[in-house]
Amino acid sequence: MGAVWLQTVANWLNFAAERMPELWFLTGQHLVLTGVSTGLAIAIGLPFGILASTRQWLRATVLGSIGVFQTVPSLAMLAILLALVGKIGAVPAIIALTIYALLPIVRNTVTGIEGVPPEVVEAARGIGMTRLQQLIKVQLPLAMPVIIAGIRTAAVVGVGIATLSAFIGAGGLGQFINRGLALSNMQLILLGALPAALLAMLVDGVIAATAWGMEPVRQRDKHSLKVRLKPVALVMPLLLVALGMYAAFGSSLIAANHPGKTIRIGSKNFTEQLILGELMAQMIEAHTDLVVDRRFNLGGTMICHEALAAGEIDLYAEYTGTGLVTVLKRPVESDANSVFNMVRTEYKKQFNLEWLEPFGFNNTYALTVRKSDARDKVWQTISDLATSADTLRAGFTAEFSERADGYPGVRKAYGFGFAKVHDLEPSLMYQAVANGEVDVICAFTTDGRIAAYDLQPLDDNRRFFPPYFAAPVIRSDFLQHHFEVRGVLARLAGVLDDKTMQRLNFEVDEKGRHPDEVARDFLRKQGLLNRN
């Protein structure tokens, strides 16, 4: 038992050691994100806190409105900012982090100033200090310990929330976590999570040490050893900032900039998207002079779409149904060709974006059961479930339970519902049905685990689920300057059917191989990397 545990730790340390340069770089980015946003929050929050402490009504207004910002979920905040700023990367991330850091700083500034003993304030007034002198010479210095406590809270929370910045391509340790979550790779998740936790403690400690270093020396401690450490404590934050800057900006990992010669390819944060991103990236690298900047693992459809529309990325793979329903907000439709034509014309018209030839597979939802059940009970279509539906337990993703083209629509289209519906994580869903904990799940038709767990997707006999054919979506402006890309991506058209995509996903999800490796093997076998 103990030996197994030790082996796991040793494996992980090896794994971490291999990724040391990247870890170093992302830690630096993380520090810069947190540092800049905390600094901004201090610069904005302190004046607001001071202002709020002067008038009762201001206090309520300021704290109230900052509190409202605080309640916006982090991912929603990032998505909103992305839409407002029109950029992915550090700018929206820093704005979001700054907004979250404001509340503890403003609140503690108000509390600190209000906590100054009234007799001290009256003394300041009584000896002839002006309002400003009272504030600067007496109230702020005495409120400082409380304010610093607020800054510590803000910085520590900031280190935590900064992990989400990876969703909008701002980098940081969240990138490991994101990638790990997308690939269900615990080692990768830990490679982001552990250093983030350590970083939070380090940042907290450094700020505390700085505050201690700034405290004046008491007469009685004048000659103690502690006093000699104070200058050291004061240098620590400078060291931390320098370290962060050095790691983030001094790294050789930053791709040299070739203006006009780079293509920025995005992807959402799940396995299939990473593979598609790699397929496109490697084809472009093999057949053009363009340098590929991989902006993978962006946090969802809207973030990818906004980034593409804003020209922050040039290309990513989207699904026709998603483009129709999520982006264009059109009603669900089942005919594959009309959906593709619709998104192609509307994207061109509304966003000046171009849909290229689809890859071939259709990654739609499929109600999926155990193969053994399908055989025993002769289930082939969704309609076949109707008679036993009131005894069946379903396990759906939270998204599927809610979406119009998910469970609510299925009930309407087929006229029955299941006895019980559990909300499950996508990664747990397949296991749950295989282990008999639920009977029906909403699998993705290209998920490798359908085959791996011996599952059977049921035929959508009423043509309810909309088609989700994946295709490259690219900026028309970019295509005009680099028309060669169209031809290169056209070679990927139709090469992936459902079974092939299932297999590639399986290689990554279950065998733990890297998406870039899986993509390269596939392209080689198909001869797509050869010049023709």
Add this chain to the structure above:
Amino acid sequence: MIVLEGVSKSFDGGQSYAVRELSLHVNDGETLVLLGSSGCGKTTTLKMINRLIEPTSGTIHVDGQDVTKQDPAVLRRTIGYVFQGIGLFPHYRVTQNVEIVPRLVGWPANKRRRRVREVLELVGLPPDEFSGRFPDELSGGQQQRIGVARALAADPKYLLMDEPFGALDAITRDSLQQELKSLSKSLGKTTVFVTHDIFEALTLADRIAVMHDGRLQQVDTPQKVLTDPASPFVRELFEKPARQLAAFQGGD
């Protein structure tokens, strides 16, 4: 000279008065004690002199000038103030606490340094030992000595003292009273001293102003207040401790 004429103060828009129609003058160089029980308006009166509280009606002149015509912060720097709660700045060392008013009025550093040593000696705290300490490294009596030193630092002509020894133990209080008495004699400051302690008033005052319910009852020398009380309240005020003292001595 400090002159109050027909001064009234209401905190609730005229429904009740903390100070009512008070007229009083404090002569140059004298110590006037405002005496009365809590809530009688003595502290309110004191705070109106340096505009910590604004009067509802009436006028106050300090040194011949209407206080309401002056910038309150500038006015307060010319009037030394010793607070009931001492009110030393806890984040300042003794030196910084004492030199704060000279600093506010812009004295050069070497003049300030000299002055800090001077006033610290004046209040009986050797500068070499005390100037680097923080208030929480001082006893209560030492803290209030610093409070007095701070009030004296810019060498103001006027001193306002709001029950400065109220929180100290009897022995410390007594010695500080004696020192203050000789100090104000030698320095010749015009002082207004607020207290509810009759013996403190008798010890320090050149004249005592007795207040009750916001009204001035009598202003006179300690001797006259004792022997010739102007109202039944004043008589009662001084008779009671005299009776207690007599009873105590009788029972001995």
